[in-house]
Amino acid sequence: MSEPPAQSQPYPGRTGDMTPEPHDEMRGYTGSGRLAGRRALITGGDSGIGRAVAVAFAKEGADVAITYLEEDGDARHTRELVEREGRRCLTLGGDLAEERHCREVVEHTARELGGLDVLVLHHGTQTPVEDVREIDEAQLRRTFDVNVLSLFWTVQQSLDHLGPGSAIVVTGSINGLRGNKTLIDYSASKAAAMGLSMSLAQNLMDRGIRVNCVAPGPVWTPLIPATFDSERVEGFGGQSPMGRPAQPDEIAPSYVFFASGSLSSYYSGQTLVPAGGEIHPG
Secondary structure, eight states, X not given: OOOOOSOOOOTTOOGGGSSSOOOOSOTTOOOOSTTTTOEEEEETOSSHHHHHHXXXXXXXXXXXEEXXXXXXXXXXXXXXXXXXXXXXXXXXXXXXXXHHHHHHHHXXXXXXXXXXXXXXXXXXXXXXXXXXXXXXXXXXXXXXXXXXXXXHHHHHHHTXXXXXXXXXXXXXXXHHHHOOSSOHHHHHHHHHHHHHHHHHHHHTGGGTOEEEEEOOOOBOOTHHHHHSOHHHHTTTTTTSTTSSOBOHHHHHHHHHHHHOHHHHTTOOSOEEOOSTTOOOOO
């Protein structure tokens, strides 16, 4: 895609209000049964990368559950896309900053889908600032509750259901690898999430559960116009070596790779960085 025009919208953002709308329905993707019979929970699965992952998993034969904050319309559309592929899709709204909700969505998924094989931890929040002193306690706690603590709670609960051959995929960020001058607490939280994925890979090795990470660069999703001012949205992603942001459809295959034992059985503790050619220190 070309660089987007200036625009903004209220948090957490909605796909239909974006110009142009992102490519997040995996329309050109053909599955080959690599996730046949698997049950997946995808947090933040209502739009953007999460939606593309949900549809790709469905095309590969998986039933899915998606969590979302409050974007009911986007969640319904994702469910429709999954159901068109003949697969089941649960939509679970609520705030993953709350430990109880994290644990409930795992139990709801396992109960309704008959088990859990793949956990994709994709949800997140960000709030840019110009001065580090703008980050107050409320913002700092919110960022880490959503982006880090929720991962612990969800993984802990999932271990009652995941077994040998299961996979966990954590969404990191290029900002977790090299920082970002205005996404300060977000970058720190993503670095923590990526460190967590490497530690879990080692901790869960004996259980036969693989844990890997996808750390995207700039991607055109509702979070961008919902968290950046319109001037910063204009030209978003133009700083990448490819000169543009990614579409969610370009990122989702990385999650299929890590979720599929037939593709990535010898991978654990690794990070894929789809970042438009940016060289990273990881």
